[in-house]
Amino acid sequence: MAVKSESSPKSITIVVPILNEEAALPLYFDTMADEISKIKERSKVDLSFTLLFVNDGSMDASEFIIRNAKKEHYDVQLVNFSRNFGKEKALYAGMTYAQGDAVIPMDVDLQDAPEVIEKLIDRWLDGVQIVNAKRVSRTEDIWWKRVTANLFYKVFNLFSEKPIPENVGDFRLLDRQVVDAFNQIGDQKRFNKEIFSWVGFQTEEVEFDRPQRSKGEGKWSFWKLWNFALDGIFSASTLPLRFWSYIGFLISLVAFVYVLFVIIYTLVIGRDLPGYSSTIVMILGFGGLNLLSLGILGEYIGRIYTEVRNRPSFIVSSTFGMDDNE
Ligand code: UDP
Ligand code: MG
Numbered sequence: 552m553a554v555k556s557e558s559s560p561k562s563i564t565i566v567v568p569i570l571n572e573e574a575a576l577p578l579y580f581d582t583m584a585d586e587i588s589k590i591k592e593r594s595k596v597d598l599s600f601t602l603l604f605v606n607d608g609s610m611d612a613s614e615f616i617i618r619n620a621k622k623e624h625y626d627v628q629l630v631n632f633s634r635n636f637g638k639e640k641a642l643y644a645g646m647t648y649a650q651g652d653a654v655i656p657m658d659v660d661l662q663d664a665p666e667v668i669e670k671l672i673d674r675w676l677d678g679v680q681i682v683n684a685k686r687v688s689r690t691e692d693i694w695w696k697r698v699t700a701n702l703f704y705k706v707f708n709l710f711s712e713k714p715i716p717e718n719v720g721d722f723r724l725l726d727r728q729v730v731d732a733f734n735q736i737g738d739q740k741r742f743n744k745e746i747f748s749w750v751g752f753q754t755e756e757v758e759f760d761r762p763q764r765s766k767g768e769g770k771w772s773f774w775k776l777w778n779f780a781l782d783g784i785f786s787a788s789t790l791p792l793r794f795w796s797y798i799g800f801l802i803s804l805v806a807f808v809y810v811l812f813v814i815i816y817t818l819v820i821g822r823d824l825p826g827y828s829s830t831i832v833m834i835l836g837f838g839g840l841n842l843l844s845l846g847i848l849g850e851y852i853g854r855i856y857t858e859v860r861n862r863p864s865f866i867v868s869s870t871f872g873m874d875d876n877e
Contacts, residue, residue: 560597563672566645566656568605568638573612574767575660580620586665587624593669596676600625605645608635618871628872632865638770639741639779640865642721647734648873654730656721661765663722670757671724680726681747681754683719686761695773703780711787713749716756720744728752739857739864742783785850792851795844802840 565583569576587600602625604617617629630648632641642656653675657663667684674682692700700718708714721743725733732750733743748754771779785791 558596560599561653561676562599562601562651564601564603564649564651564654565668566603566605566642566649566654567659568607568641568645568656569609569613569617569659570607570635570638570641570770571609571611571613572659572767573609573616575765576613576616576620578765579659579661580616582661582665584624586668590669590672591624594672594676598672601628601649601651602626603628603630603645603649605641605648606631607638607641608632626872629870630867631869631871633868634866636865638721639743642743643741644865644867646730648870649730650874652727654725654727656723656725658720658722660767662761662763663720664759664762667722667757667759674755674757675724675726678753679755680729680752682724683716683754683756684722685716685756685758686718686720687758688760696776699776699780703783707780707784707787710784710790711745713745713787715744715748719756723747726752738786739860739862740782740786740854741864742786745783745787781850785854789851791847795847798840798844802837 567579572579583602591598591600602620604627606614606617606629614629614631617627620627628648630644632644645656646654653672655668655671657668663684671682671684704715704717708717725747729747729750729752732752733746736746736750738746
């Protein structure tokens with residue numbers, strides 16, 4: 552091992568949410584063992600690594616594989632959920648359990664390229680508190696995912712009070728101070744990416760090419776992504792509500808002008824009856840607008856309901872490798 556400088560040792564927790572990943576896990580362990588030993592070898596600072604897996608209700612051999620992972624260069628910890636709560640919750644749980652001086656959330660399918668970790672750590676050792684891994688190309692995604700992802704970032708940042716960086720997933724490095732701030736935020740409907748940028752702190756980006764999934768299958772259907780995007784937008788901002796105030800104001804104005812016109816027309820020219828089509832167009836048009844605005848109101852009321860119920864975000868059934876149950 553290289554001679555380390557006198558600076559104090561630093562611990563890094565890598566948080567890995569998993570759902571039925573028995574196919575991808577063995578390769579993940581092998582790759583990470585190599586990568587971590589390389590990083591430790593080269594680093595001037597004495598680094599220690601923990602792989603903290605959050606098992607998001609896997610029904611396959613994932614838990615077995617993790618418990619039996621051989622560990623020369625890293626520790627292994629495991630948090631088991633009582634059922635599938637979704638990746639956002641799994642990530643949140645990982646952040647609350649992580650003990651490291653820095654935390655790196657990472658996918659198990661090696662799409663969050665392990666060789667980027669060293670670059671993230673280098674920037675962090677230089678004093679940067681959030682180092683985002685930004686994908687430079689999305690060629691690994693099929694076209695509709697690329698188009699919708701782009702559209703999502705545009706729309707999201709139009710509405711959000713704090714813009715999120717484009718093409719940055721959950722893969723990034725967070726300093727302990729950032730993690731503590733993140734954990735203070737008790738939103739039920741969590742949109743982690745938005746919270747990461749909302750908390751502030753000095754942020755930098757490192758670029759990388761996102762490869763294909765190593766093994767196993769992607770777990771996001773179009774419908775899941777759509778709901779995820781809507782949740783993100785509605786949780787980041789109340790601007791859609793304000794939007795309806797403006798529309799309402801505009802329509803009232805037009806209606807007022809039209810009423811004046813009708814009064815004057817009746818007084819000057821007299822009454823006439825035709826107008827079935829304009830009436831029906833207005834009834835249908837305003838009916839639609841009413842329903843749409845009710846729907847948007849409903850989105851927020853639903854959110855208030857979820858927040859007020861204040862249920863725990865996830866239920867942990869067991870843990871493994873934590874200090875207290877070693
Ligand atoms: N994942 C999870 N819970 C879920 C869905 C996914 O913990 O409900 C994990 C999954 O095991 C993987 C990571 O989240 O480690 C990213 O999933 P995936 O590769 O399917 O997403 P994509 O790369 O398409 O964004
Ligand atoms: Mg993936």
